[in-house]
Structure formats: structure tokens, C-alpha cells
Amino acid sequence: MDRRIPLTIVLVLGIIMMLQFFIPSRPSETFFTDIFVRWGLLLYIFALIPSVGSLIRHHWRKLSARKQGWAYSIVTLIGLFGMILIGFLDREHVLAKVKAAGLFRTLFLNVQVPMQASMFGILAFYMASASYRAFRARTLEATLLLVAAFIVMFGVIPFGAFVWNKIPFISEWFLEVPNMAAKRGIRFGVGLGIAATSLKIILGIERSWMGGGGKK
Amino acid sequence: MKLILPLLMLLLFAPLLALSQPPPEPVPPSPPAPPVVAAPTDVVAKDTPNDAGLSISVTFKPSTDDGAKPPKITGYDILRSPAGKDSFEVTGFSPRVTPEPVGHFTDSSLPRDGVPYVYKVKAVGVDGGEGISALSNPAQSGQQWFNTARTNALLATVLFLCFVVAFVNRARSGKSLFIRRIAGLSAVEDAVGRATEMGRPMLYVPGIGTIGDIATIASLNILAQVAKKAAEYETPLIVPNYDPIVYTVAHEVVKEAYLEMGKPDAFRADNVYFVTNDQMGYAAAVDGIMVREKPATNFFLGAFFAESLILAETGAATGAIQIAGTDQVTQLPFFITACDYTLMGEELYAASAYLAKEPLLLGTLKAQDLSKMIIVGILILGALVTLALRSGVIINMLNVG
Numbered sequence: 001m002d003r004r005i006p007l008t009i010v011l012v013l014g015i016i017m018m019l020q021f022f023i024p025s026r027p028s029e030t031f032f033t034d035i036f037v038r039w040g041l042l043l044y045i046f047a048l049i050p051s052v053g054s055l056i057r058h059h060w061r062k063l064s065a066r067k068q069g070w071a072y073s074i075v076t077l078i079g080l081f082g083m084i085l086i087g088f089l090d091r092e093h094v095l096a097k098v099k100a101a102g103l104f105r106t107l108f109l110n111v112q113v114p115m116q117a118s119m120f121g122i123l124a125f126y127m128a129s130a131s132y133r134a135f136r137a138r139t140l141e142a143t144l145l146l147v148a149a150f151i152v153m154f155g156v157i158p159f160g161a162f163v164w165n166k167i168p169f170i171s172e173w174f175l176e177v178p179n180m181a182a183k184r185g186i187r188f189g190v191g192l193g194i195a196a197t198s199l200k201i202i203l204g205i206e207r208s209w210m211g212g213g214g215k216k
Numbered sequence: 217m218k219l220i221l222p223l224l225m226l227l228l229f230a231p232l233l234a235l236s237q238p239p240p241e242p243v244p245p246s247p248p249a250p251p252v253v254a255a256p257t258d259v260v261a262k263d264t265p266n267d268a269g270l271s272i273s274v275t276f277k278p279s280t281d282d283g284a285k286p287p288k289i290t291g292y293d294i295l296r297s298p299a300g301k302d303s304f305e306v307t308g309f310s311p312r313v314t315p316e317p318v319g320h321f322t323d324s325s326l327p328r329d330g331v332p333y334v335y336k337v338k339a340v341g342v343d344g345g346e347g348i349s350a351l352s353n354p355a356q357s358g359q360q361w362f363n364t365a366r367t368n369a370l371l372a373t374v375l376f377l378c379f380v381v382a383f384v385n386r387a388r389s390g391k392s393l394f395i396r397r398i399a400g401l402s403a404v405e406d407a408v409g410r411a412t413e414m415g416r417p418m419l420y421v422p423g424i425g426t427i428g429d430i431a432t433i434a435s436l437n438i439l440a441q442v443a444k445k446a447a448e449y450e451t452p453l454i455v456p457n458y459d460p461i462v463y464t465v466a467h468e469v470v471k472e473a474y475l476e477m478g479k480p481d482a483f484r485a486d487n488v489y490f491v492t493n494d495q496m497g498y499a500a501a502v503d504g505i506m507v508r509e510k511p512a513t514n515f516f517l518g519a520f521f522a523e524s525l526i527l528a529e530t531g532a533a534t535g536a537i538q539i540a541g542t543d544q545v546t547q548l549p550f551f552i553t554a555c556d557y558t559l560m561g562e563e564l565y566a567a568s569a570y571l572a573k574e575p576l577l578l579g580t581l582k583a584q585d586l587s588k589m590i591i592v593g594i595l596i597l598g599a600l601v602t603l604a605l606r607s608g609v610i611i612n613m614l615n616v617g
Contacts, residue, residue, distance in 0.1 A: 018373070022366050025359040026268045040428070044461055051460035051490035054467070058489040069508045112494075119496035123522060126529040130553040183545050186561040188591060190543040193565030194430040195373070196584045199380055201433065205576050208440035208568050209433060209465065210472065 007204045014202030055080070083107065148174055253289050254280040255347030256319065256337040261355035264322055266366075266617060269329045269359030274321045279339040279347055283314030289339045294321050299332035299354035310337075332356045365617020372587075379583035386582075387575035393582055400539050400557030401570045407537045408445045411512035417452035417487075418442070419511040421502055421527065422466060423518025423542065424458040424495055430565070431543045432462055435518035436469055437568035438541075442515060443473035447482055455488040456505060458498045463490040499523035503530045516540040516555070517564060520547045528554035541567065 017036070020028050059073035083104070089095050090104040137143040154160040155171020200206035256276045264271040274294060281288040291311040295304040313319035319337070326333070332354040339347040387393055411418045420439055425432035439455065446453040455470060457463035467488045474483035491501045503526065506514065514531040516524070517540065524540075524547040531538045532554045540551035541559025551558045559567060562584070569577030598610035 022363050022370055023361055024266050024268050024363045025361050029268050047460035047464050050467075051457070051463045054463065054485075054489040055491065058486050061486055069504070072504065112497075115500075116494065116496040119500050119526065120522065123526055126525045130525055130529060130550060134549070134553045186545050186548070188588060189560075189562030190545075190565075192376075192584045192587050192591075193434070193543070193562035195376060196380070196580050197430050197434050197437075197565045199377060200577065200580050203380075205380075205384065205580060206437060206568060208437035208572065209469065 003207070003210060006210060007207070011202060011204060014198070018202070052080075148178075253339045253341040253345045253347040256292060256339055256349045259335055259337050259349045259352040261333065261335045261352040263355060263357050264324075266360055266363040269357050270326045271322055271324045272326060272333060272335075272355050272357050274323060274335050274337070274352065276319045276321075276337045276349060277317070278313035278319050281339065281341075281347075282312050287312070287342055289341050291340055292319060292321075293338040293340055294323065295336040295338060295348075296323060296333050297336075299334050304336060326357050329357045329359065363617065365615075368613060369616045376583065376587050379586050380580050383579035383582040383586075384576050385579075387579035393575065393578045395566075395570060395578055395581055398559070398563055398566070398570055400541065400559045400563065401567050403537070403539060403557050404442065404571060405445065407513040407515075407539060408442070408449055408451060410537060412449040412451045414512045416512035417454050417509055418446060418513040418515070419502075419505060419509070419531075419536075420453060420455045420515045421518070422455065422457065422462055423516070423520050424493075424498060424523065425462075425519030426459050427461040427465060429519045431519040432459075434565045434568065435541075436462070436465055438515075438517050438564075438571065439466060440469050440473050441568060441571035443470040444477050447474040447477035447479045450479065450482050452484065452487060454505060454509065454511065456491045456498070456502055457489065458491065458493055458495075460490055460493070463488070495521065495523055499526045502527055506530050506534050506536070510534055511536055514538045516542075516551065517559070517567070518542065520544055520551075525550040525554065531555075 016031075020032055056077070059076050063070050063073045063077075086095070086104045086107065090101065093101070095101050095103050131149075135142070135146040135149060137146050151167070152171045152174050154163075155168045155174075160167040160171070197206065201209065256279050258275075258277045260275050261272050264273045276292070278292075279289055289312065291309055292313075293306045294308045294310060296307040297304040307323050307325055308321055310319055310321045321337075323333075323335075333356065334354050335352040337349040339349075341347075383393070408418065420442060422435040422439060423429075423432060425435075427433070443453055445451075453470065455466050457466055467485070470488050471480075471483055471485070474480055492498050505511070506527075507530065511534075514527075514536045516527055516531075516538065520527075520540075520542045521544065524542070524544075528538060528540060528551055538555035539557045539559075540555040541564040542548065542551065543561050543564055545561070548558065548560055566581050566584075569581050594610065594614070598608075598614070601610045602608055
């Protein structure tokens with residue numbers, strides 16, 4: 001495929017969007033909300049078709065070949081098609097006739113939400129194990145990290161202030177001064193990186209996003 | 217005689233009539249007038265600058281009763297009328313102003329631009345009293361075609377663009393550009409080699425950002441380079457996706473990389489797929505892939521949030537080499553702790569250029585570095601000026617409206 005077409009589209013739209021940032025008038029706002037945001041939504045909806053197709057294909061082939069963990073593919077496919085079917089039936093009030101109105105919502109609240117919460121809950125254990133690894137005082141940096149973390153954690157619990165009333169202030173200082181300085185340093189780099197990446201893509205210098213090296 | 221009889225009757229019945237009348241009701245005392253509160257002053261109306269129109273900004277000096285303890289006023293009603301007419305209507309309410317010296321209100325309920333309006337500000341007393349200001353000057357709204365508050369951003373963008381063009385031209389002329397070694401990126405080749413030797417796949421996670429996130433685009437750029445190496449060594453590359461649009465782009469990126477390396481048959485379309493756009497659902501699915509497929513190398517590059525540690529810790533438990541990178545400052549500590557190599561912030565954006573080793577791309581990195589030096593210089597100068605002269609003039613130059 002001739003790559004000049006996507007490159008031209010990116011160049012033109014990229015420059016328009018850049019100019020839009022500096023133009024506050026109504027046509028500029030309308031362009032952003034009506035064209036950019038709505039087209040984005042349309043693209044998303046159309047992209048869902050091949051995306052869900054890829055999911056089905058992936059699991060179907062895994063199931064057909066009886067690959068390791070194929071049973072999970074059954075759960076995935078049942079979940080996918082089951083929720084679509086229940087969603088349609090619920091919407092058309094068919095489920096109400098069999099006294100199962102609101103089944104979609106019930107399944108969502110009682111199956112999906114608890115599963116999400118469980119995954120999120122695992123984070124607490126991972127955080128404990130990661131903290132253990134990070135705080136092992138093997139090097140000077142790790143020791144400094146350990147001391148700083150101890151003070152910060154001690155400062156945010158009531159017991160810290162009970163032991164010494166200056167602890168919360170020291171804890172806050174750690175967060176507001178050295179920590180903030182490091183964060184801002186990284187954010188400067190990120191900001192410039194975003195600008196550079198955007199310019200590289202708009203000007204056609206970076207073409208990796210088209211796959212390969214972007215050679216014509 | 218004719219006159220005497222009625223007179224006698226009148227004299228006789230008059231006291232009785234007087235007694236039969238109900239006593240006159242006492243006149244109720246008139247209600248006390250609400251206490252007057254001091255009116256706001258100096259009401260000024262003007263078109264809201266740098267906007268899309270249909271908005272007028274009103275400023276006023278608060279009532280002298282503003283800030284009294286206990287409070288004497290609840291706030292201010294903003295009254296609007298077309299200029300030349302006396303048809304004021306309440307267009308909004310502004311709370312108490314003190315300790316600020318000036319009250320601000322933006323009237324964004326104008327029906328059309330180009331019509332002059334005048335304003336009054338009414339201080340509303342706690343006890344129902346009120347104090348109404350004098351009329352403001354007439355003002356009309358309009359839309360602007362350039363946001364002057366963003367002039368500094370425009371200048372910085374133009375300057376940065378000049379740097380990029382200059383360094384790209386320099387790179388084109390054949391001059392070598394030094395780029396410091398980034399350990400995480402230098403390890404990519406080894407990581408691919410390790411997976412090949414072990415006969416295991418590689419896992420590439422482009423994060424949970426959308427295609428609108430530049431971190432995701434940077435990740436897709438890196439994916440192109442990683443996919444080329446995977447194609448070269450014929451190592452399976454698994455790319456589970458969170459976002460449907462990112463999936464379609466990632467699919468094409470990997471496919472094109474295999475094509476470019478002359479190995480289209482080695483491309484497995486099933487290995488690049490969409491999973492779900494539920495954050496924790498995605499984390500669970502990727503964890504499952506790591507546990508079942510046991511990839512030798514995990515790449516976590518892109519926009520990551522709460523799921524970062526869940527993914528990185530699971531990957532560490534499976535014994536894979538892990539290369540992570542994100543621009544999310546809050547997630548970096550998790551990746552640093554649980555991964556072998558971490559690309560911090562800007563390194564993520566530099567990765568594609570670093571891996572591709574194309575002079576044109578490296579030129580943009582130099583432009584980035586020069587811009588960063590200028591920003592650091594301005595910050596140091598701003599800090600010195602602020603400390604020495606007690607003036608924020610330099611730092612205020614960096615504000616973008």
C-alpha cells in the first residue's frame with residue numbers, strides 16, 4: 001500500500017489539531033467536539049468488530065487444538081456470548097416474562113464486580129512482597145529508601161505523631177520536597193517526550209506505527 | 217315638636233349604639249425595615265478573553281459588610297440587562313469574596329454575541345437586606361481567533377520545531393550524534409535471544425491506554441522494533457490488547473514487521489488479539505497468559521495504572537526477564553521493584569529511536585535534550601529572580617492559559 005496516504009492524513013490532521021489548541025473560537029471548538037471526539041467514538045465502535053472477532057478466533061482455535069488451559073476458553077466464550085444474549089433479552093423485556101428481569105445487571109453486580117474487586121484486592125499482597133524486595137537494605141540507595149519509607153509511613157499513622165509530634169511534618173516534607181522534585185523532573189522529560197513523539201509522527205520522521213520501519 | 221322627638225330619640229339611643237359597636241382594632245405596627253447592607257462598588261464588565269464567545273466577565277469590589285463576623289451577607293446576585301433598558305434579571309450568584317480584594321463572576325449564559333449588556337451586583341444580606349451597586353459599563357461578548365494566554369506555548373513549540381529540523385538536518389549531513397546508553401533498551405536484543413534459546417514466547421503488553429495516549433503510540437513504535445527482532449529469530453510474540461483501536465494498530469504493526477523481515481509465514485495472527493477493556497479483567501487475563509504460556513521475556517511498555525504491580529509481580533514469579541516502561545510517575549516504583557529493567561518517563565519515548573538507530577530519529581532526541589536544558593535554565597533563573605527580587609515574572613512566563 002502506498003504509505004503516502006496515511007502520512008498525508010496524519011500530517012494534515014496533526015497540524016489542524018495543533019492549531020486548534022491555539023484557536024478558542026466556536027468553529028475550532030466545534031471541529032474538536034463534533035469531528036475529533038465523535039469520529040473517535042465511531043472508530044472505536046468499528047474497531048470493536050475485528051477486536052471481538054480476534055478474541056473469539058483466539059479462543060476457538062485454542063479450544064479446537066486443546067491447548068493448555070483450553071477449559072478457560074470455554075468460560076470466556078460462554079461469558080462473552082452469554083452476556084450479549086442476556087443483554088439483548090433483558091432489553092427486549094423477554095426475561096421479564098420468565099421473571100428474570102434485570103438478570104444482566106444482577107450478573108454484572110454479583111459476578112463481574114466481585115471478580116474485579118478480588119483482582120484489585122490481590123494488589124495489597126503484591127505490594128507487601130514488592131515492598132519487602134525494595135526495602136532490603138543491601139545498598140546505600142536501598143537503605144536511604146528504607147529510612148525514607150519508614151519515616152513517611154510512620155508519619156501518616158496516628159502512632160507516629162504520638163511518639164514525636166514532628167514526625168508528620170518530616171513525612172510531609174519528604175513527600176512535598178525531594179519526592180516532588182524528582183516527580184517534576186520526570187514529568188518535564190515526559191512532556192518533552194510527548195511533544196517530540198507527536199512532532200516526529202506528524203512530520204513523518206517516525207513511521208514505526210505503520211509497522212516495519214515505514215519504508216515505502 | 218316634630219324636631220324635638222327625633223332629637224330625644226337620638227340622645228336616648230346614641231349611647232346604646234355606641235356600646236353595640238365592636239371596639240376598634242389596634243393598628244398593627246409596621247414591620248421593621250430590613251437592615252441595609254453596604255453595596256458592592258466598582259462593577260466592571262468586559263468580554264471574557266480567549267474564549268469562544270457568549271461570555272462576559274464581571275469584577276467588583278465587595279461590600280464592606282463582606283467578611284463581617286457573624287456574616288452579614290450570604291453573597292452577591294449578579295443582575296444583567298441589555299444596555300439602555302431597565303429589565304434586570306438575576307443571571308447568577310457569587311459567594312462571599314473576602315479575603316480576596318475583588319469579586320469575579322463569569323456570565324456564560326448570554327444568548328448571542330455582539331449585544332451590549334450592563335450589570336449590577338446586589339449584596340444579599342443574611343436578614344434579607346440588600347445593597348445594590350451602581351451600573352457597570354456596557355460590555356459585549358465576542359469570540360477570539362487566537363488564545364493570547366498560550367503565546368508562550370506557541371513560541372516554545374516553534375522553537376522546539378526549529379531544534380528538531382536543525383538536528384535532523386545535522387543527522388542527514390552525516391554527523392554522528394551521541395546518545396547515552398539506556399540499559400533497558402540495550403537488553404532487548406538479549407531478551408529476545410534468551411526467549412529464542414529457551415524456545416519460549418515473548419509477551420508484549422502495550423498497557424491500558426487508548427490510541428489517544430502518546431505513551432501507547434510510543435509503545436506501538438517499540439513494538440514494531442521488537443516484532444522485527446521476533447521475526448528475525450522466529451520467536452513467538454504474544455500481544456494481548458486492552459483497547460480495540462490499539463488492537464487493530466498493534467495487529468498491523470506486528471504483521472508489517474514480519475513482512476518487512478521477509479517472514480510473513482512466521483506471523484501468527486492469533487497471537488495478537490483483543491482481550492477486554494476492563495482494567496482488572498485485562499490484568500487477570502495477562503496474568504493467566506504468563507502463568508500458562510511461561511514467556512521468557514515480558515515487555516510492559518505504555519500507559520499503566522493500578523494493574524502495573526499485579527502484572528510485574530506475576531511476571532517476576534514466573535522467572536521471566538522483564539522490561540517495563542511507562543510515563544506514569546506513580547507506577548514507576550512498582551516497575552522498578554519488580555522488573556529487571558525500567559524505562560522511566562522520557563526513555564519510553566526515546567526507545568523507538570534508540571532501537572531503530574536511524575539518524576533522523578536520533579536527531580529529535582538531541583532536540584529534546586537541548587529543550588530540556590533550556591527549561592532547566594529558565595527554572596534556575598526563575599528561582600533566582602523570585603528569591604532575589606521577590607518577583608514571579610520569570611516563573612509566570614511558563615503559565616499556559
